[in-house]
Amino acid sequence: MHIAIIGGGPAGLRAAEVAAVGGAEVTLFDGKASVGRKFLVAGRGGLNLTHSEAREQFIARYSGPREVWASLIEDFDSIALRAWAAGLEVETFAASTGRVYPRELKGAPLLRRWVQRLRSLGVRFALNHRWLGVRRDESWQVEFQVADQVRTHPADAVVLALGGGSWPETGSTGAWTSILASLGVAVAPLQPANCGWEYPWPPAVLSAAEGQPLKNIVARAGEMIARGELLITRYGLEGGAIYQLGPALRALPVPELAIDLKPANTVAQLIAKLGPIRRNFLAEAKSRWRLSEAAYALLAHRAPADSVLSAETLAQAAKHCVLRLSGPRPIEEAISSAGGVCWSELDATLMLRQLPGVFVAGEMIDWEAPTGGYLLQGCFATGTRAARGALAWCGA
16 A cells, blocks of 8 residues: 655654554655755754643644544644654653753754654655645546656555645645645635734834843733733734734734733732822833833833823733734744644544545644644644554555
8 A cells, every 4th residue: 555645744754654654655745855844943942842731731722623632632642742752762851831842952863863764664755746736546646746747646545744834935835725725625724823913113112122022921812811921023023922812813803912011910009019109100110010121112102191191090001001913924934824624624534525535634734723832743643643544544
């Protein structure tokens, strides 16, 4: 039995591994000259492989059908991923945040050992093969553009793992969406996820706070709340807190972010810290509330006009600093993407109902998760499920 894996990112590499271990002849196709490019991008930040939090909390991080994610993570959870890395002689550790990293904090050594394992399992690599589509004959015929030629490769089953739309230089261009749509597969539009959002800062804020963090804040978008950190940039905001709020911000008719600069204090406590002062409220608040440069610049930007400024109105502004955002940054800059193949198009094995024998894994599916190890874990889990489905389809 021959299984074709289309895409050499984490989901595709994992699918190739599972299929090869299951006894299939496996060819992994990728449009670039090397595999694992997005994996190496993740490695720039230390390669956050997964997270060590409890399974129920872990599962709740994913958008999409909860029961499906419960099953996917149960089949291949964070413990399994760490054991997999150990099998490559890559030691991992959980940081104080719960995030799990390789001890070396690099992606390249792990990727090299992974590719070596795949080659030892007999996986063939066909690089510089840009996927054009599939058609059914006696077996699946998978078409590729290779230089100036169109080549066709037969396969008993196909696993598509072509990524989403972020980091297109790694090969995740999202070009596959039109191909699957032409084959009758419903695809939700790709959108930037885990990305910065734009806000028109006045020059005074950028002069004082560009590149400065807003630490230990609580941010809200609609009914969704995130704790953490934000970074003021020339175009708006970046940071873990706003990444978590992406789904809620996209759902709002007008994306608004409410920031609590002093979540550990109530309005009354902040007023009390200011004492009996009757003027220079902002200047006094900077020292008495221990505001960072970024927090002070933001509060000065959103504080009430001098004519109505008081200890109470300033404290209220610090607890509820509202920014009307212009929109997300381009998908090309995003860490990941939302949208993709709709869950209704897939069965429990991640096989396309419209194309029996063709499976989908990774960011091609319509799901998203915050940073923190959940993205890679999701790719590994869906890659595992799709490959097992392909093996079962082939009768293994």
